[in-house]
Amino acid sequence: MxxxxxxxxxxxxxxxxxxxxxxxxxxxxVVQIVLFGFALSSEVKNIGITVLDNAHDNNSEQIIYRIKTSSYFLLRDPVLSFRDIEEKFKDGSIKCAIIFPPDFGGALSHFGKAQVQIITDGSDPNTATILVNYLTAIISNYQQQMKPAPQLSYQIIPQIRQLYNVEQNGSLNFVPGVIALIFMIVCTALTSVSVxxxxxxxxxxxxxxxxxxxxxxxxAKAIPYLVLSIVNFIVIMALSAYLLNVHTRGSLPLIFGESIIFIITCLSLGLLISNVTNSQQIAMLISLMGMMLPTILFTGFMFPIENMPWIFQAISHVIPSSYYYIIIKAVMLKGLGFSYIWKETLILTGMAVFLLTIALKNFKIRLS
Amino acid sequence: MKNNVNNKAIICEKLTKQFGDFKAVDQISFDVNQGEIFGFLGANGAGKTTAMRMLCGLSFPTSGKASVAGFDVYRQQEKIKASIGYMSQKFSLYENLTVSENIEFYGGVYGLSRSEIKTRGEEMISKLGLGNEAKKLVGELPLGWKQKLSFSVAIFHKPKIVFLDEPTGGVDPLTRRQFWDLIYEAASNGITVFVTTHYMDEAEYCNRISVMVDGRVEALDSPANLKNNYNTHSMDEVFYQLARRARRTGD
Structure with a gap:
C-alpha cells in the first residue's frame, strides 16, 4: 500500500x-465543449441574404421586411442586377438570394398568382435546404395573412412535438459525444503515453x-488518470449545464457509474497500447487515430450510423464509445433509468473486463 | 544469510538462456563473493545483458542453476528483487522530479518507512554535497551528478547486491573516478557490486573480472592474473585477445 x-x-x-x-x-x-456547443452548431442563424427587388411594391417590401426581422437571416445591401448577386455568392457574403420580378404585386392582385425566385448556395446542401424551408415558410406565412385560406371541408393538421429537446437546443446532441471523446483522449492517450x-x-x-x-x-499508472477523468467529468457536466444549458434529466449517480465503467475501458485501452509500442509518438498516434477518430466517426454523434454502409455499422458495434454514447444520451437527455440501458451497460462492462484482462496479461508476458 | 552456506552473493551453475536455436547465454558458471566488486565484461552481443536480466529476476533461465543473495532465480524472484539494487546505462531517475522527490519515490517503492527515508535521504544528500540542489529538478543537474545520485539511490535501500549496467557511459574521467569512489565505499560497507563496463581502466578497479564471449565465460580472474596469463600489461590487450575469438557480431 x-x-x-x-x-x-x-x-x-x-x-x-x-x-x-x-x-x-x-x-x-473546455475547448471541446465551447467548440461543439457554439462554433460547430448545426443550427442556421444569421445567414447572409440579398434581395433583388424589381417590383418595389407593397407586397415585395412586406416580404423583405419579414426576412429582415427574422433571426435566421442577415440582410445585405440590396443589389441591382443578377451579376451583383453572382459576385456576392462568389465572395461568400451571401448564401441565399431572393428575386422579385417586376409587377410582383400586380400579378398577385390581378391573377392571384405571382412568382418569386430563391437562389441558394448548393455547395452546402444541408444549409441550402434549411434556408429554402425558412424562406418558403416566411412567404406562405405572409400569404396566409394576406388572405386566410378558405375553410376546406376537411383538413389534416400535423402537430409536431420534438421529444427530449423541446427548445431544439443543438448542443444537446454534442455533449454526450464530447464527454466520450474527452475520456478517450485523457484516459487512453495520456495513460499510454505515461507508461x-x-x-x-x-x-x-x-x-x-x-x-x-x-x-x-x-x-498506479491508471489511478491518477481515473481521478483526473472524474474531475474532468464534473467540469464538463458543469460547463454543459451553465454554458450550454444542457441539463441532466436522469439520475446523476447512474451517469457517474456508467462513466466510471467507460473510463476503465479507456484506461485499459491505454495500457494495451503501451504494451505494443516503445515510443511516445506512436502511442499518441495510435490513441488519436485508432481511438479518437472512430469515436468521432462511428458513435453517431456527428454522423448518423443508420445511414452508413453495413461495414461501418459493424465497426460501430465494437467501439466502446458508441455504447457509452447511447447510455449517456438515454440517461442525460431522455431521463431514462437503468432498466432501459442494462444491455449496453452489460456490453460495456464486458469490454472493460476483457480489455483490462488482456492488458494485465500482456504486461506480465512481456516480463519473462 | 541462512540459505547461503558459502557466503557467496551470486552463484551460477551452467546457467543458460536460449531463444529458439540461439543460445544467448551458454552454460555460464561463476561465483561472486560478498562485498566483492565483480566486473562483467564482454563485447556487445556477448550475452551480458541477458545474463544480468536473469540474475535480476527479470527473466527465467532456460536451464542451469543460479542463486542471488541466497535466493533461487526460478522460484524466489520477488525476494531477489527486494535484496538487489539496479542502475542502468540509461539514466534512471525522473527528470521532472526533484532530488528529494526521487529519493522519496524509490524509498517508498522499496517499502522504507517515512522516517527511514527522511534520515537516510538527508544523510545521502549531505554526503553527495547536494544540499542546495535538493529541491531542484533532477533534469537541471549535470550528468555526472545525476549519475552519482542515481547510484546512491540504487543502494538507498541497503541492498545486498547492486547491479550496475554500464553506469559511467558518457561521463568524463574525473567524474568516473569519483563515481568509483562511491562504488568502493559501498563495497566496504559489505554491498556486493556487479558491474558491466566497456572501459578497461574501470575493469582494473574490479577485484575480479569475467569476460564473456559468444554467450560463454571465457576468462575469470583478478585483473593482475589475467594480464599475467595473457602475457600483457594492459587489460585492453586481454580483452582484445578474448573478444577477437567471437563469431557473433555485436548488436
Whole structure:
C-alpha cells in the first residue's frame, strides 16, 4: 500500500509538472465543449441574404421586411442586377438570394398568382435546404395573412412535438459525444503515453527490477488518470449545464457509474497500447487515430450510423464509445433509468473486463 | 544469510538462456563473493545483458542453476528483487522530479518507512554535497551528478547486491573516478557490486573480472592474473585477445 501511494504521488508530480499534459487534461474539455456547443452548431442563424427587388411594391417590401426581422437571416445591401448577386455568392457574403420580378404585386392582385425566385448556395446542401424551408415558410406565412385560406371541408393538421429537446437546443446532441471523446483522449492517450515514457526514459527497467508487482505499476499508472477523468467529468457536466444549458434529466449517480465503467475501458485501452509500442509518438498516434477518430466517426454523434454502409455499422458495434454514447444520451437527455440501458451497460462492462484482462496479461508476458 | 552456506552473493551453475536455436547465454558458471566488486565484461552481443536480466529476476533461465543473495532465480524472484539494487546505462531517475522527490519515490517503492527515508535521504544528500540542489529538478543537474545520485539511490535501500549496467557511459574521467569512489565505499560497507563496463581502466578497479564471449565465460580472474596469463600489461590487450575469438557480431 505504501509502495502504491509513493507511486501515485509520483504520477501526480509528473502530471502537474508537464504543461502539455495539463493542457490536454484541462484545456481540451473546455475547448471541446465551447467548440461543439457554439462554433460547430448545426443550427442556421444569421445567414447572409440579398434581395433583388424589381417590383418595389407593397407586397415585395412586406416580404423583405419579414426576412429582415427574422433571426435566421442577415440582410445585405440590396443589389441591382443578377451579376451583383453572382459576385456576392462568389465572395461568400451571401448564401441565399431572393428575386422579385417586376409587377410582383400586380400579378398577385390581378391573377392571384405571382412568382418569386430563391437562389441558394448548393455547395452546402444541408444549409441550402434549411434556408429554402425558412424562406418558403416566411412567404406562405405572409400569404396566409394576406388572405386566410378558405375553410376546406376537411383538413389534416400535423402537430409536431420534438421529444427530449423541446427548445431544439443543438448542443444537446454534442455533449454526450464530447464527454466520450474527452475520456478517450485523457484516459487512453495520456495513460499510454505515461507508461511508454517510462520505457523510453529507461525508468521502466528500474521499476521492473524493483519489488513492485507489475500489476501495481499498472494500477498506479491508471489511478491518477481515473481521478483526473472524474474531475474532468464534473467540469464538463458543469460547463454543459451553465454554458450550454444542457441539463441532466436522469439520475446523476447512474451517469457517474456508467462513466466510471467507460473510463476503465479507456484506461485499459491505454495500457494495451503501451504494451505494443516503445515510443511516445506512436502511442499518441495510435490513441488519436485508432481511438479518437472512430469515436468521432462511428458513435453517431456527428454522423448518423443508420445511414452508413453495413461495414461501418459493424465497426460501430465494437467501439466502446458508441455504447457509452447511447447510455449517456438515454440517461442525460431522455431521463431514462437503468432498466432501459442494462444491455449496453452489460456490453460495456464486458469490454472493460476483457480489455483490462488482456492488458494485465500482456504486461506480465512481456516480463519473462 | 541462512540459505547461503558459502557466503557467496551470486552463484551460477551452467546457467543458460536460449531463444529458439540461439543460445544467448551458454552454460555460464561463476561465483561472486560478498562485498566483492565483480566486473562483467564482454563485447556487445556477448550475452551480458541477458545474463544480468536473469540474475535480476527479470527473466527465467532456460536451464542451469543460479542463486542471488541466497535466493533461487526460478522460484524466489520477488525476494531477489527486494535484496538487489539496479542502475542502468540509461539514466534512471525522473527528470521532472526533484532530488528529494526521487529519493522519496524509490524509498517508498522499496517499502522504507517515512522516517527511514527522511534520515537516510538527508544523510545521502549531505554526503553527495547536494544540499542546495535538493529541491531542484533532477533534469537541471549535470550528468555526472545525476549519475552519482542515481547510484546512491540504487543502494538507498541497503541492498545486498547492486547491479550496475554500464553506469559511467558518457561521463568524463574525473567524474568516473569519483563515481568509483562511491562504488568502493559501498563495497566496504559489505554491498556486493556487479558491474558491466566497456572501459578497461574501470575493469582494473574490479577485484575480479569475467569476460564473456559468444554467450560463454571465457576468462575469470583478478585483473593482475589475467594480464599475467595473457602475457600483457594492459587489460585492453586481454580483452582484445578474448573478444577477437567471437563469431557473433555485436548488436
Amino acid at each position: 505504501k509502495q502504491l501511494l509513493a507511486f501515485i504521488r509520483k504520477e501526480f508530480y509528473h502530471v502537474f509538472r508537464d504543461k502539455r499534459t495539463l493542457l490536454i487534461l484541462f484545456g481540451l474539455p 511508454v515514457r517510462e520505457k523510453e526514459m529507461g525508468t521502466m527497467e528500474i521499476l521492473l527490477v524493483s519489488p513492485l508487482k507489475p500489476i501495481l505499476i499498472l494500477i
